Each structure stands twice: as structure tokens, then as C-alpha cells.
Amino acid sequence: MSDIAIKVENLGKLYRLGEVGTGTLSQDLKRWWAINRGKEDPFAKIGEANDRTTKGASDFVWALKDVSFEVKQGEVLGIIGRNGAGKSTLLKLLSKVTAPSTGNIKVKGRIASLLEVGTGFHPDLTGRENVFLNGAILGMSRKEINSKFDEIVDFAGVERYIDTPVKRYSSGMYVRLAFAVAAFLEPEILIVDEVLAVGDAEFQRKCLGRMRDVSKNDGRTVLFVSHNMAAVQKLCNRGIFFRNGQIHLTGEIDHVISKYLESSDAIxxxxxxxxxxxxxxxxxxxxxxxxxxxxxxxxxxxxxxxxxxxxxxxxxxxxxxxxxxxxxxxxxxxxxxxxxxxxxxxxxxxxxxxxxxxxxxxxxxxxxxxxxxxxxxxxxxxxxxxxxxxxxxxxxxxxxxxxxxxxxxxxxxxxxxxxxxxxxxxxx
Missing domain, CATH: 2.70.50.60 (abc- transporter (atp binding component) like domain)
Known part of the structure; x- marks a missing residue:
């Protein structure tokens, strides 16, 4: 795995629709007993594909199922698909926000994730304090964070509000600072979901340019999820097309985008x-x-x-x-x-x-x-x-x-x- 940054094997995530848990104590005990014995979840067999447009016969749904792929170091991977296809679930598994139901993930290096507005920020802390907090979470020393601090603030364009609690930021300011922290504190892997759509056009261009720089110049890996096909095409060299929780197609980004656009009218x-x-x-x-x-x-x-x-x-x-x-x-x-x-x-x-x-x-x-x-x-x-x-x-x-x-x-x-x-x- 010398030049492989991310390796995903048979990854799956099973959810139950409705309330937390399986609905009954006996079902919860069956799942607990199976997991503790190293056995398969007994309800995985009845789980259905994740098609949000149809009514299913089971309360269990595979948000992801049998997903396997590799991402090389320095590669920019575009992940596309309609809403509910499993893209954000995959990123949450890679970021360890939640645990997989099946399969395993091997990651080489630190991951910085930007999955939603204000990811990793504490609303009562100031922008300055959140920069140092996020840097510490990423394993950076105070000296390293200090060396990048001015660049982060300048890129985010929030210098006037850097000592104000971020709960008073607009959603655009929130995202500007969160992206700057994720991009400038030198993680080996940068994961960005559709959250950049919150920013204005000028900031989106800056973000795309920064992601291109960290990949080409610094050799870092980027996973980019977006419904903006033009942005995906400009930034990424390879793509994965998700459909109903499974990989429908992977390959060169132009080919994947073309097939996605052709198939999207069949919903x-x-x-x-x-x-x-x-x-x-x-x-x-x-x-x-x-x-x-x-x-x-x-x-x-x-x-x-x-x-x-x-x-x-x-x-x-x-x-x-x-x-x-x-x-x-x-x-x-x-x-x-x-x-x-x-x-x-x-x-x-x-x-x-x-x-x-x-x-x-x-x-x-x-x-x-x-x-x-x-x-x-x-x-x-x-x-x-x-x-x-x-x-x-x-x-x-x-x-x-x-x-x-x-x-x-x-x-x-x-x-x-x-x-x-x-x-x-x-x-x-």
C-alpha cells in the first residue's frame, strides 16, 4: 500500500428506517449477540437496496453495500450520484464519523473532512480558538498552526471576525474558515462534500484552486463530492458514480460524468x-x-x-x-x-x-x-x-x-x- 492513500474493501452500512434501534428488544439482542460472536448482522440478509423513490418491503436498508475501491496518493477523486445514492455515507465512514456494518477501510495519513457547515467547530469558541482546536485534532503542534495561521485567515477573508465566537458567523463565513483550516493544516487526505455550495462564486473558485494546488504541488489526496459537474470535471482526474448505495461505474472522469448525465433521466x-x-x-x-x-x-x-x-x-x-x-x-x-x-x-x-x-x-x-x-x-x-x-x-x-x-x-x-x-x- 506504498502509493495507496485509501483502500476500501467490501464496505457496507446498514440502517433501520424509523426509530433508533430495531424496534424490539429481542431484535436488538439478536444483533448484539451476533456482533459479539463475530457473526454477520442477522438483519443484513433482509436489507434492501437504497432506492429512496420506491417503497420497500423491509425496514432495513443498505445505505452502502459491497463498495470496494482504491485511491492513490495525490489523486483527486470525484464522487457523483443523485441525492441519496450513498456519497455522504461513504465520506462519514472514511472520516470515522460512523462505523461500517461490513468491510474495512485502510487509510494512510491524516484526514481532514468538510462534510457540513461548521464541521469540527465549537460554536462558543472564537474563530482563532477553533483554528487551534482543529489543528490540535489533526495532530499539529502549536508552532505548526502558528506558521499557517495568517494564511488561513487571509484565505478565509474573516480577519475582522477572527476573535468573535463562530456562532455569530454567517453560514458563508463558517464555511470559509472551516475550509481554510482543512486545506492549510496539511492533512494527507482532504475530504470535501457539497458544503462549498454555501460559499459565493469567488470563494468557490478559490477553493477549487486550493484543492488543485494541494494535489498537484503537495501530493495530497482529495475526495470531492458535488452536483456541479463542471467543477468535478475541472478538478478531478478519476470518478466514481454511485447509484442506490453501490458503485455503478468508476473510471476516467469525463466518461463517468457522461454516463451519469445519460442515466439521470431514467429516475x-x-x-x-x-x-x-x-x-x-x-x-x-x-x-x-x-x-x-x-x-x-x-x-x-x-x-x-x-x-x-x-x-x-x-x-x-x-x-x-x-x-x-x-x-x-x-x-x-x-x-x-x-x-x-x-x-x-x-x-x-x-x-x-x-x-x-x-x-x-x-x-x-x-x-x-x-x-x-x-x-x-x-x-x-x-x-x-x-x-x-x-x-x-x-x-x-x-x-x-x-x-x-x-x-x-x-x-x-x-x-x-x-x-x-x-x-x-x-x-x-
């Missing part, structure tokens, strides 16, 4: 909409039934610039003149970026399907909510906020001309969507 998740409580005003004239994509799925993670389509099934209880259906896209700050609506139509009673299509989804990377509205010229029948969510993942610079994504004061200007209305049944 199955159909949004059933409960029947609304009718009011005297709308009389139940029209209401939505289901939101899905053209293949019966909802594409909730797609790359910037990719063609996409959403279909909405709805029902009319009686003939409606001047009927309109509208689809809105809302960002995390509840700003409506764009609403697209159909032309007015006279529709008979029955079930219909509206197909919204767009050649390029020109949204910045992030999570967005969809809103639906059914109305006529005279009245509104139904309006549903947050009917579904989509996650837009960034793409490598080479795959999209970013100049076509234009912004305004409140959001993005998008190409118009095509809308097609299909009659599923002539009458009810």
Missing part, C-alpha cells in the same frame, strides 16, 4: 395528485390527475440544456369553453421564472393529456418546483404549487454554450415550450 417518480376539495366557484369542472414524462416517469434530474418534456393528465367533468392549462417553473426563492400556457380551447367532458415540450432547458443548475394551473376565460379551476420538483445538474463547459442562458432581474429568459393537448376519452 422513476410519478406524481399522483389527490382529487381537490371542490368549491362552489369551480364546481369541480377540471382537475389534474398525474404529472409524468413521456415514458411514464418524471425526469427530476437532467443536465442544463437538455431537451425535456412533461405531460399532465387532467379531467373535465363537463364541457369547458376557453380552457387553458399553464405550467410554471419556480426557483428556491419562490420566484416564478416562467409560465407557459396553452391557447384557449373548447373541450368536452373527459380525460385529457397536455404535453409540454422544450428543445433546451436553459436553467442554471439547481432545484426548481413546477406549478400547474387549470382555468378558463371566466374562472380558475385549480392551481397547484410544488406539484413536482426537478433538479438541473451543471454540465462540463465543453458541452454547452453558456452564453445562451440569459438572465434578467428576477430569473431566466427561456425558449417557449410547445404544448399539445390530447383527448384520452371522448366522454366520461
Amino acid at each position: 422513476r417518480s410519478i406524481y399522483e395528485i389527490p382529487k381537490p376539495d371542490f368549491t362552489p366557484e369551480n364546481l369541480g369542472f377540471a382537475y389534474c390527475l398525474k404529472v409524468e414524462d413521456i415514458n411514464g416517469n418524471l425526469i427530476n434530474e437532467i443536465p442544463v440544456g437538455k431537451a425535456w418534456q412533461i405531460r399532465v393528465q387532467f379531467k373535465l367533468n363537463k364541457k369547458v369553453e376557453h380552457f387553458i392549462i399553464a405550467l410554471g417553473i419556480v426557483n428556491t426563492m419562490d420566484v416564478n421564472l416562467r409560465t407557459t400556457w396553452s391557447k384557449e380551447m373548447d373541450l368536452d367532458a373527459g380525460e385529457y393529456e397536455a404535453l409540454f415540450k422544450e428543445d433546451q432547458l436553459l436553467l442554471a443548475a439547481g432545484t426548481y418546483q413546477l406549478a400547474l394551473g387549470l382555468s378558463s376565460y371566466e374562472r380558475a379551476f385549480q392551481y397547484i404549487e410544488n406539484v413536482a420538483a426537478i433538479t438541473i445538474s451543471d454540465v462540463p463547459d465543453s458541452t454547452l454554450d453558456k452564453s445562451i442562458v440569459r438572465t434578467t432581474g428576477v430569473g431566466l429568459i427561456l425558449n417557449p415550450m410547445d404544448i399539445e393537448i390530447l383527448n384520452l376519452t371522448k366522454s366520461i
Whole structure:
């Protein structure tokens, strides 16, 4: 293991959904007895794959299962996958935040982890005190920490607040100082989760540059988790694609990113909409039934610039003149970026399907909510906020001309969507 920084063999982490423990004293005793005899967890055999979009038959789930890989010294490894794929669980196991259920981990050198805002910081201590505390935890002497202290403060840009308790820091200041401590106190292995997204754009560029420097110039190992594919491509030379708690693919970073982006539109998740409580005003004239994509799925993670389509099934209880259906896209700050609506139509009673299509989804990377509205010229029948969510993942610079994504004061200007209305049944 001379040039191997991290070696993971058959790693697994089993969790029980719901309360702490297994739910009954007898089950807890069975697990305790098996573990003390060096036997396998008796509930590991019934544990299911970690697919958060489906309902399972077991209360036990493998957050990670049969994970094996090696990371060489000085390598920058990108770890990608959708939310819930097991990425953060892996990093917590590597950082010894929690213990594995199966397998083992061999690590050569000290690990500095940045898994969430303020990792390792004590809120009542000042920034200065936390720097020395974290350095001591990493095994650094006071002299070594002093020699790096000015660089840490300068990089973090928090000199004015360095003697203020960190509980009074903003989340961005917290992350700035935490990353600077992790990066400048010379750990052999640096682990960074999505936490850098808290920082502003200028600080994110500094962090990526620093991680590149510690790898190329200092020969340290970096594990980087992010949903920003452009950042992963720039920083990493090899990648691992996690799916449902297992390694789906490993290899050159460009190949892994390409396969991840290709597969991300296959996520199955159909949004059933409960029947609304009718009011005297709308009389139940029209209401939505289901939101899905053209293949019966909802594409909730797609790359910037990719063609996409959403279909909405709805029902009319009686003939409606001047009927309109509208689809809105809302960002995390509840700003409506764009609403697209159909032309007015006279529709008979029955079930219909509206197909919204767009050649390029020109949204910045992030999570967005969809809103639906059914109305006529005279009245509104139904309006549903947050009917579904989509996650837009960034793409490598080479795959999209970013100049076509234009912004305004409140959001993005998008190409118009095509809308097609299909009659599923002539009458009810």
C-alpha cells in the first residue's frame, strides 16, 4: 500500500428506517449477540437496496453495500450520484464519523473532512480558538498552526471576525474558515462534500484552486463530492458514480460524468395528485390527475440544456369553453421564472393529456418546483404549487454554450415550450 492513500474493501452500512434501534428488544439482542460472536448482522440478509423513490418491503436498508475501491496518493477523486445514492455515507465512514456494518477501510495519513457547515467547530469558541482546536485534532503542534495561521485567515477573508465566537458567523463565513483550516493544516487526505455550495462564486473558485494546488504541488489526496459537474470535471482526474448505495461505474472522469448525465433521466417518480376539495366557484369542472414524462416517469434530474418534456393528465367533468392549462417553473426563492400556457380551447367532458415540450432547458443548475394551473376565460379551476420538483445538474463547459442562458432581474429568459393537448376519452 506504498502509493495507496485509501483502500476500501467490501464496505457496507446498514440502517433501520424509523426509530433508533430495531424496534424490539429481542431484535436488538439478536444483533448484539451476533456482533459479539463475530457473526454477520442477522438483519443484513433482509436489507434492501437504497432506492429512496420506491417503497420497500423491509425496514432495513443498505445505505452502502459491497463498495470496494482504491485511491492513490495525490489523486483527486470525484464522487457523483443523485441525492441519496450513498456519497455522504461513504465520506462519514472514511472520516470515522460512523462505523461500517461490513468491510474495512485502510487509510494512510491524516484526514481532514468538510462534510457540513461548521464541521469540527465549537460554536462558543472564537474563530482563532477553533483554528487551534482543529489543528490540535489533526495532530499539529502549536508552532505548526502558528506558521499557517495568517494564511488561513487571509484565505478565509474573516480577519475582522477572527476573535468573535463562530456562532455569530454567517453560514458563508463558517464555511470559509472551516475550509481554510482543512486545506492549510496539511492533512494527507482532504475530504470535501457539497458544503462549498454555501460559499459565493469567488470563494468557490478559490477553493477549487486550493484543492488543485494541494494535489498537484503537495501530493495530497482529495475526495470531492458535488452536483456541479463542471467543477468535478475541472478538478478531478478519476470518478466514481454511485447509484442506490453501490458503485455503478468508476473510471476516467469525463466518461463517468457522461454516463451519469445519460442515466439521470431514467429516475422513476410519478406524481399522483389527490382529487381537490371542490368549491362552489369551480364546481369541480377540471382537475389534474398525474404529472409524468413521456415514458411514464418524471425526469427530476437532467443536465442544463437538455431537451425535456412533461405531460399532465387532467379531467373535465363537463364541457369547458376557453380552457387553458399553464405550467410554471419556480426557483428556491419562490420566484416564478416562467409560465407557459396553452391557447384557449373548447373541450368536452373527459380525460385529457397536455404535453409540454422544450428543445433546451436553459436553467442554471439547481432545484426548481413546477406549478400547474387549470382555468378558463371566466374562472380558475385549480392551481397547484410544488406539484413536482426537478433538479438541473451543471454540465462540463465543453458541452454547452453558456452564453445562451440569459438572465434578467428576477430569473431566466427561456425558449417557449410547445404544448399539445390530447383527448384520452371522448366522454366520461
